[in-house]
Amino acid sequence: MNNNSMKNRILIIISLFTVCASLHAQDLSISSGDLRLELRKDGGFHLFIRKKPDISSVLLTETTRDPQMRADNYAYRAGEWNPINGDEIRLLNGVPIPKESRVYSLISSTVVNHSELGPSFHIYIPYILYYGYEGGRRGEVYLTDGTYLNIRAFALPYADYRGAFRDNPFTLEAKQEPVPEPEDKPEDVVDKILDVLGKEKGKALDIVICLDTTNSMKKYIDPVRAKLIPELREFVHSFPSFRIGMVLFKDYYETYLTRVIQFTTDFNKFQRDLNAIRVGGGGDIPEAVHEALHDGAVKFKWEAESRVIVLVTDAPAHPKPRGKITKEMMEKEISNRNIAVHSILVNNE
Numbered sequence: 001m002n003n004n005s006m007k008n009r010i011l012i013i014i015s016l017f018t019v020c021a022s023l024h025a026q027d028l029s030i031s032s033g034d035l036r037l038e039l040r041k042d043g044g045f046h047l048f049i050r051k052k053p054d055i056s057s058v059l060l061t062e063t064t065r066d067p068q069m070r071a072d073n074y075a076y077r078a079g080e081w082n083p084i085n086g087d088e089i090r091l092l093n094g095v096p097i098p099k100e101s102r103v104y105s106l107i108s109s110t111v112v113n114h115s116e117l118g119p120s121f122h123i124y125i126p127y128i129l130y131y132g133y134e135g136g137r138r139g140e141v142y143l144t145d146g147t148y149l150n151i152r153a154f155a156l157p158y159a160d161y162r163g164a165f166r167d168n169p170f171t172l173e174a175k176q177e178p179v180p181e182p183e184d185k186p187e188d189v190v191d192k193i194l195d196v197l198g199k200e201k202g203k204a205l206d207i208v209i210c211l212d213t214t215n216s217m218k219k220y221i222d223p224v225r226a227k228l229i230p231e232l233r234e235f236v237h238s239f240p241s242f243r244i245g246m247v248l249f250k251d252y253y254e255t256y257l258t259r260v261i262q263f264t265t266d267f268n269k270f271q272r273d274l275n276a277i278r279v280g281g282g283g284d285i286p287e288a289v290h291e292a293l294h295d296g297a298v299k300f301k302w303e304a305e306s307r308v309i310v311l312v313t314d315a316p317a318h319p320k321p322r323g324k325i326t327k328e329m330m331e332k333e334i335s336n337r338n339i340a341v342h343s344i345l346v347n348n349e
Contacts, residue, residue, distance in 0.1 A: 026054035028166035063150035212313035249292035289317035
């Protein structure tokens with residue numbers, strides 16, 4: 001799939017409870033003003049933590065309200081290597097965890113420059129976090145609204161417990177801040193759809209548009225409503241036959257998961273369907289992308305020589321299935337029908 005860039009700013013709410021793991025004079029505290037959290041197209045969050053003079057490393061762990069630290073408090077880790085933190089050193093009992101163990105802790109002792117915070121630690125946080133080990137308590141956490149996380153700040157590099165450290169718990173609230181106009185102009189979406197169709201001229205064409213209708217997409221859907229059909233009326237003369245359908249999608253626990261609008265050659269009817277779209281919902285970041293693409297493949301009677309799905313969204317798919325449809329199922333159905341998929345991933349910064 002062809003992706004356009006996306007990076008969203010996410011709000012962070014810092015919990016009011018903090019835990020000092022040892023008595024020390026260093027300032028190992030972290031506040032909301034010391035943090036920036038960005039969502040990028042690589043399927044995860046990028047957390048930046050301001051570098052303070054006394055902090056030499058940071059590690060993400062489970063959070064606990066137990067001031068005596070009697071509850072287990074495991075470090076979080078990613079399921080696979082990533083270029084941000086995959087090669088970071090972490091010490092246990094003064095000895096580095098071997099690389100061959102493939103324990104990808106969410107840790108940083110490396111300082112980078114952030115445009116707002118200045119010198120900062122950078123941690124990549126995937127949507128699914130793992131904790132614990134074989135033979136003990138273990139599990140995974142799906143990152144969403146209200147997830148508790150803890151930034152453990154260390155006086156020594158590599159999360160070395162031989163020095164002082166402090167817990168800084170917080171909760172994640174995935175709401176987009178008001179921001180300036182995006183780099184992409186909303187009306188560009190129609191132009192990008194037409195660019196895709198332009199590559200199919202001279203062939204019989206069936207096209208399905210999978211359209212994200214969550215609240216953050218409103219400024220993109222309005223131009224689609226206004227421009228798509230007028231532009232297509234001039235465009236379709238270069239095709240022997242042309243049918244268009246649509247899958248509207250939101251997410252689980254919204255007013256609908258997907259809504260299918262079957263193939264038609266009647267542009268007036270399709271315009272009425274566009275006019276009837278109502279945006280709303282989408283409180284967390286990932287949406288039902290795999291479900292929409294799956295419906296686009298299986299719920300239409302594909303007949304044309306050229307078969308195209310265009311996905312228009314500002315959000316990634318859920319990294320772990322929330323229902324029956326998996327990424328593998330979706331890809332298989334698309335492949336079986338010889339459908340080309342093009343993704344227009346709009347920028348909601």
